[in-house]
Amino acid sequence: MNRINQKLQEDKKLLSIYFTAGYPNINDTVNTIQNLEKSGVDMIEIGLPFSDPLADGPTIQDSSTRALKNGMTSELLFQQLKDIRKTVSIPLIIMGYFNPMLQYGVEAFCKKCQEIGIDGLIIPDLPVDVYHDEYKSTFDKYGLINVFLITPQTSEERIRYIDSVSDGFIYMVSSASTTGAKSGFGDEQEDYFTRVSNMNLKNPQIVGFGISNNDTFTQATKHAKGAIIGSAFIKYVTANGIENLEHFTSPILGK
Amino acid sequence: MSYNINDKGYYGEFGGAYIPEMLYPNIEELRQNYLKITAEESFQKEFHRLLKDYVGRPSPLYFAKRLSEKYNTKIYLKREDLNHTGAHKVNNTIGQILLAQRLGKTRIIAETGAGQHGVATATVCALMGIECVVYMGEVDIARQAPNVARMKMLGAKVVPALSGSRTLKDATNEAMRDWINNPVNTHYIVGSVVGPHPYPDMVARFQAVVSEEIKNQLLEKEDTENPDYLIACVGGGSNAAGTYYHYLDNTDVNIIAVEAAGKGIDTGESAATSVLGKEGIIHGSKTLLMQTGDGQITEPYSISAGLDYPGVGPMHANLYKTGRAEFISITDDEAMTAGLELSQLEGIIPAIETSHALAVFEHKTFKPEDIIVLNLSGRGDKDLQNYIDYFKL
């Protein structure tokens, strides 16, 4: 069974962390992953940087620009991750925009992911219908789970369609925004979390965008299976580096 | 075979809507409504009334006698430079503002490169009394100062795009991010035939008034609807799409698309997407774009801010791939020379974007009996400082 599905069966709320590969320094990728696992994180999204990250706010934009200046590429990321499964056992997901994958070759990209032990992909600008018609069979062949996003504006009908195409979890974007734009949740999010929870989807939901501390983590996971933190983590490593990451994760988990 | 869009939103293999889910409801709302709304009689009536009384259409099809003599062929100029605001861009912004109103939108955003689309957007927003925010790269703000001043005077807020190369592509990213953050009340008036479906088709349809007029005007002047050649410059491709639209599937009419070679194709400072680009995804569309081997989008260069875009619209990618259009790239120097030449032969100072199209006559020899229609997409007022600096006037 895919590590993501296994993890989702555990009887706990999951903390997933996004970071940008090659940031702050080009060779930080593997250490960041190892240190995150040690700090008690359940799942990691490895950000493959892109020059034009449409769905991201300034924090992730800046880390992507820096990582690209540092020399990060798809090929280099795969090299860095070559032996990652010798030391890391939690699920690993690559999150990136579609164009770099298209240039690498979608099949070659998926094949590499499988060789390394990547469990899934999140590609915000690959629409679910194009995925379904053109790429699902390739992802399936290499045992990769593709994760789709939903937002407060996504219609019920479309959520059900996305649920039917998904076989891991659904990435619930907390508000209509780019990453890092808003922090904290209001009534609107509470309604949305409840509404989706009541739909009894076959895939569990993990909430992302706007989570930065124990309060928001707790609110997000009241109904959902877990939460994803991105911008707040990038800000943390920008200020504090990539060592002793439990200083970041413990307060969020309320430890 | 048709060179127009198919019912899935593709031109051949190009187009589609490769957008993050956050933009899906906005794009879907447009996709479901744009054909229905624009086909309504009340829409058509208001659109054509504004094009006539406000923009000043039909724009003349002017026989350029001295230019024709010089190149020993028959050259007609489609005078989009005479439109209100000075370029073809306003045809599209009139259409989109009427659509936005009918969708109940109360806030407009736009991206701009040369500032022509920004001005055309700010203009229609003033006309309708709607809030307007224009994203413009910091670099372009510096090189197109008169248009920045115009937008401000028209009441628009001009927001500098500070990310990436700080030009048109980054202004487009910022506009899309704004839209993600304001999904309900805002309409994004995209300025060219780029972006996710239905934008390329919608903008092409609004610009198609150009080729519709060319047909009628040419029939009157030459007793035929069909020129031998159509020529237009291509940034994203909207003035070109408007010029070609009614002739796309009429292969008796040859199509020439002119791109900016910048300092030269091989100098690393160029915007000639058809030569330097590869298939990929930019701003939600599968098309040709300039990129690294790793799929990072690269920074184009052209002396003209309106051609300084690393992609082309999907219609043009398909015209290139199928060979339906001939693509020619023109350097900064060739364009500037052609701009000066038109000024002195015809008394028309063109926008530097348009000067690229005019430089084709030095590149390619036409027959004396050939009828050529060239889209004079804009006037040169905004570029005066660039011309002055270049020619030390």
Ligand SMILES: Cc1ncc(COP(=O)(O)O)c(C=O)c1O
């Ligand atoms: C006068 C003029 N011509 C051409 C262009 C290029 O745009 P498009 O290729 O969409 O016509 C611009 C863009 O700003 C322009 O201002």
